[in-house]
Amino acid sequence: MLNPLADRIRPERLEDFVGQKHLVGEDKLLYKIIKSGKISNMIFYGPSGTGKTTMANIAAKMCNKRLYKLNATNASVSDIKAIIAEIGAIGSENGILLYLDEIQNFNKKQQQSLLEVIENGSVTLIASTTENPYFYVYNAILSRSSVFEFKPLEKEDVEKAVKRGVKILEKELDTKVRFETGALEAIAQTCGGDVRKSLNTLELCVNSAGDTADGNVKISVSMVEQAAAKKAFRHDRDGDSHYDVLSCFQKSIRGSDPDAAVHYLARILQAGDLASACRRLMVIASEDIGLAYPMAASIVKSCVDSAQQLGLPEARIPLAQATLLLATAPKSNSAVCAIDAAFSDIESGDAGEIPVHLKDSHYGGAEKLGHGQGYKYPHDYKNNYVKQDYLPEKLCGRKYYSPGDNKNENAIKKYWEEVKKGD
Secondary structure: OOOHHHHHHHOOOHHOOOOHHHOOOOOHHHHHHHHHHHOOOEEOOOOOOOOOHHHHHHHHHHHHOEEEEEEOOOOOHHHHHHHHHHOOOOOOOEEEEEEOOOOHHHHHHHHHOOOHHHHOOEEEEEEEEOOOHHHHHHHHHHHHHEEOOOOOHHHHHHHHHHHHHHHHHHHHHHHOEEEEOOHHHHHHHHHHOOOOHHHHHHHHHHHHOOEEEOOOOEEEEHHHHHHHHOOHHHHHHOHHHHHHHHHHHHHHHHHHHHHHHHHHHHHHOOOOOOHHHHHHEEEEEEEEHHHHHHHHHHHHHHHHHHHHHOOOOOOOOHHHHHHHHHHHOOOOOOHHHHHHHHHHHOOEEEEOOOOOHHHHOOOOOHHHHOOOOOOHHHOOOOHHOOOOOOOOOHHHHOOOOOOOOOHHHHHHHHHHHHOOOOO
């Protein structure tokens, strides 16, 4: 019986690995570690189907150590002891690499049983988890390991894996696999960044399709929807509809309509586009809410982090929380207006020289140049404020920031009007 396609397609070289460029781009740390073959203790965390096990297999092949695999859902301390007993045995002269999947299912005692051998280097640990390791992994293990976060794959990366899966199936079945318009994209969209899920969907479609008149296998969007048990929402991430939906999403939040905002969030996530939803929410927090509710940016970042760790479908919950928070929050665009006005002056190419009294004076020779002379240190004055010019002379008096009409910025305005009274 054949293994699932996701196992048969599993790449054995870094060059064939798809996605996670923030980890395995040629200038990235994990890429360099694996290429060197000098593997250290590592923890891979992120959603299912993002390449954690594949990366561990590639690392094991590169380091010339004897590989053992355990899954913490059904392993025990006795399994660990059996592996430790192999230290120094034939085949283990170069050390042992233990790949421990789902380490969050090991309790503290089970995790502690690994400490001595990973401390002295006789066992190198690569652990994977779908949960935040800083919550679920024993601190002593964490302190001896490097943590790498795996993220849901972009649709383009999933499509690469699916196309490679097609080639394997065509060779195994001695046939050609053809896709109805939109079917390949539908497989990539419905998996939510999970390569394993996309390959399972592909294999199920191929096995259930039957031959066409020309002897080929043809996969339709309808077949994908049935195999994935999920409707393939038509949302072209490279076309106008993609930007239309994102525009509606932001404008609904800006317009303080929580119902419409959640509706468009659902459209984006139904298409499996987690990255765009996260990115747009973080922009909105500063562009449309801004100083009217400064804490919104921190709260949204926390929700986005949670969503990226959870992956879809659970990611919809913290993102809905962030969306509703922003839609119902007081609004201010004073930050974006201020920075855009400043950019406009800079781009004019004639912004003027930095005032001499503000230039750096912490080096030899600065005094001879007059740098820093005449600068007034605000903390030496009442309310930590003293009037002096900060803008270049050409822009002196230029106003970029205009406080928005909301409770928080009105309070800011009132405070500074009181402090600066008499200027």
